Amino acid sequence: MAIDLQLQAPTTAGLTWAVTPNPEAKSEAERDEILAAPGFGKHFTDHMVDICWSEKGGWHRPRVSPYGPIQLDPAAAVLHYGQEVFEGLKAYRHADGSIWTFRPYENAARIQRSAYRMALPELPVDYFIDSLRQLIAVDGGWVPSAPETSLYLRPFLFAKEAFLGVRPAAKVAYYLIASPAGAYFHGGIAPVSIWLSTTWSRAGKGGTGAAKTGGNYASSLLPQSEAYAKGCDQVLFLDEGKYLEELGGMNVILVKKDGTLVTPESDSILEGITRDSILTLAKDRGHDVEHRKVTIDEWREGAASGDIVGAFACGTAAVVTPIGRLLAEDFEIVHHGDAAAELALSLREELTGIQYGRVEDRHGWLLRLDA
Template sequence: MHFTRVPHPAPTPDHIREGLIADPGFGTVFTDHMVVIDYDEGLGGWQTPTIGPRGPISLDPAASVLHYAQEIFEGMKAYAHPEGGLSLFRPDANARRFNESAQRMAMPPIPEATFIAAVREAVLADAAWLPPIAGGSLYIRPFMFASEAFLGVRPARQYKFIVIISAAGDYFKKGVNPVKIWVAQNYVRAAPGGTGAAKTGGNYAASLVPQAEAIAQGCDQVVFLDAVEHRWVEELGGMNLFFVRADGSVITPPLTGTILPGITRDSLIAMLREEGLTVREEPYSIDQWREEARTGTLLETMACGTAAVVTPVGTVASPAGEFQIGAGGTGQITAKMRERLVGIQNGQIADSHGWVMRV
């Protein structure tokens, strides 16, 4: 694929970049370049990709995204590979999910090969931004929004697809330690028939108030229950959940349209089954969670997602009180799954699934 290349007039000096990536945190240190691909229905669809300096986006005040929220995104990472260079983890799965989100939001699909090529170009341009720290990665954010200027409720005819990159360390400030989560009381993340399975910004905007409520209660994250019965556990604000039980079974809530189909979630299902565990995708209630934690039937709860990878849940809180998962620490399965998944992503463990793509 041909990319039009726009030279960067003033890339970040080496000494400044090195200072920024020494301790980048998560989501605040951005690299020099971005990929932009325009879509115009009147011009036949997707136009020539451009890679150039990262910078502000010029938008008309009537741009559809500002009024009707046609917007989707993905989250993925590039990792250092032990043989040199960088690698991506399951970028084809991100491309497929991106297009599934596009379909739900009445947006044009982007060819999967174009999506992956755009990600590769962005990573190659800014490979020097990889943090030289344990757990360091390049967090990649492909996104698309409606850019047509009009005021009317219909799908836009013009869009922008953009890829930006952030140098990233650990998602949680306290590192890989058990998190405490708050059960959302008066809010739901998604309802049947809604956009819960799409990776669209509105889902995350709706989670901000309950997330603030969780923080006010001394918790790290919020967990949402279903919108109909307010009984069934669905997901955290940005992570899927697994429940590891003493009988050798693992339960994860099913993908019924209200839960984001996580790529880390899908990977863990395969890996857990390889460990000889029985993984069931079935409803799991908040009452069952509390009771199985009390009786010891539940050994561990794992939260998972691209940003945080695999994270143990130690305590669950609500107005009804708190309950602890196991001993409140990091369980054996959680630790093993995190170590194995990170090892595959970093090229330290053999990739028997063909998940890793060298850049």
């Protein structure tokens, strides 16, 4: 089947996009069937975005094309040296049918920081934002409308130059794909159990912990498997063997009895956009917020004395999840009270209310993508 190639006019980002419609795009009925029970990361929209970069030509050839396999040379640098970064954000359908995303400029800035750390070129912020708009322009129908559902957006950068040598690649690709996401929790939000890993580290001082790069997640998979074997849902890592760092894919926040929220600070922690948003909303309510080093002993002793009444985790996928138990080799922390969980869920409700347009966006966090 012939493909109709359309050239769009230059956008506000100064890019002229080539758009190739997918001749095998899902029918509306097929798409609706998927959106009725999408799960998470199981289905993908009909199109994807990519922009090339080369040492000589800079960023060029932006295009929207049918979703499908990426052809790589077996010697592509990403396959041998792990030079890649990614992001995660969502598109939300509001009650009037419009499509919005949440704090995308923060994601754009974070992927730049990640790229810098991994010796990749930094995608201009306006190119990042434009790529979101371009994908929604062709795949907006994939944004679900059921409660607690969204379209998960996954931008990523990787080294595609074919060579076997340890140096930054001279050819890089930026892609954007999207996957409809169902409600993360089925049957209500229940407190999770956390396994404390003392054998394995997620990152080290001066390492890549603050970058959103695949290697950090790969190194968390073995300890995550150990967590499952212990009957836990997630794994918590320590920095320098004693300071709280983060979970395998979420940030952690402690709640003190006076309402103060304490979150770990370290150069090996990914700067969570959801975490920052939750803490901002908490400060709006009058809660004190502390960003500082926190030892596992402080959590343990604080839970025992009643000074720390609970904890919760936060991230893009689950938004906010109360932590009911932390299990270690030789001790256990259990939070029985409801105050911390109620605060966490109240903040979650406010944040998701903003994202879905039900609550006033006082901080100007939302950006419309379909206008």
